[in-house]
Amino acid sequence: MQIAIIKYNAGNVQSVLYALDRLGVQAVLTDDVEEISKADKVIFPGQGEASTAMKYLKEKQLDKLIPTLEQPFFGVCLGQQLLCEHSEENDTTCLGIFPVKVKKFTPEFQADFKVPHVGWNNLTDLKTPLLKGLSDESFVYYVHSYYCELSEYTIARTNYVLDFAGLMHRDNFYAMQAHPEKSGLVGEQILKNFLSL
Template sequence: MKVAVIKYNSGNVQSVLYALERLGAEAVLTDEVDEITKADKVIFPGQGEASTAMNYLKERNLDKLIPNLKQPFFGVCLGLQLLCSHSEENKTPCLGVFPVKVKKFLPESYAESKVPHVGWNNLFDLKSPLLKGLDDESFVYYVHSFYAELSEFTIAQTHYIKDFSALLHRDNFYAMQAHPEKSGLVGEKILSNFLKL
């Protein structure tokens, strides 16, 4: 099985590649349309700023390619946010795979109000084969200041300041706000489930 990891100057690519290697997947880091199109699975990692990332995708026509891919596709962190319709981060129009808005956390007047949201938090209301073998006590690792709103495409939630979409699913597209490659056995299980889809 060949996995294309989309290259767009995001920060956590190497750890994603290591995680895939541990699971026995043959992964290639690429921004070449042909390589992405021919891959069995595609992973869209991310850590960075929305408008800069979208500009990189547009320069390489990946903004047109990605929404039309047919193989199982997995967006991670910024990758999830860019699959949505719009991000409040620099008022960025995104790829529109999920008709969902990405908003900035607004701090509240209690202890958990630090932004960005950094650290371990649990998933709940799980509803997808992608999450097979996990439960509401499954913890994953987050680093983010923006979140996708809850919608009909939400397949798991996390609460930080408010409930938000921890994972999304529409057709062949899946996405996760937390970092599976930094989330220990739970993250490994989610990546493994994705590779089996």
């Protein structure tokens, strides 16, 4: 099985490679259109800033490629946000696979809630085979200041200040705001489920 991890100069790639290695899976880190197209599965990880990431994707023609892919595709953290329509982070137009807006946890929240949202939080209302074997209230690890709004594509939700899309699914595209590679056995199960799709 050929796994491609999309390289777009957003951090956290090495920990995803390590997590896959622990599952006995080798992956290739690439921004090559042909290599990504031929992969059996694609992972789109990331930590970073939306407009800079989109600029790199456009330079490499990946903004045109990604929406055309038909194999199972998994966006993680910034990768989830970039699959949406628009991000409030530097007023960025994203890839538009999910017709969802990405919003910032606003300053008035900060008296009671710290921004960014960092640490363990639970998933509720779990749906789809990506979350097979997990119980409601499973905990995953978050680091983010922006969140994806709830929509018909939400397959798990998390509450921090408000309910937001912890995971999303549309066709062959799956996405997760938290970091599966940092989420212990729950994250490992999600990665296993993705690899078996």
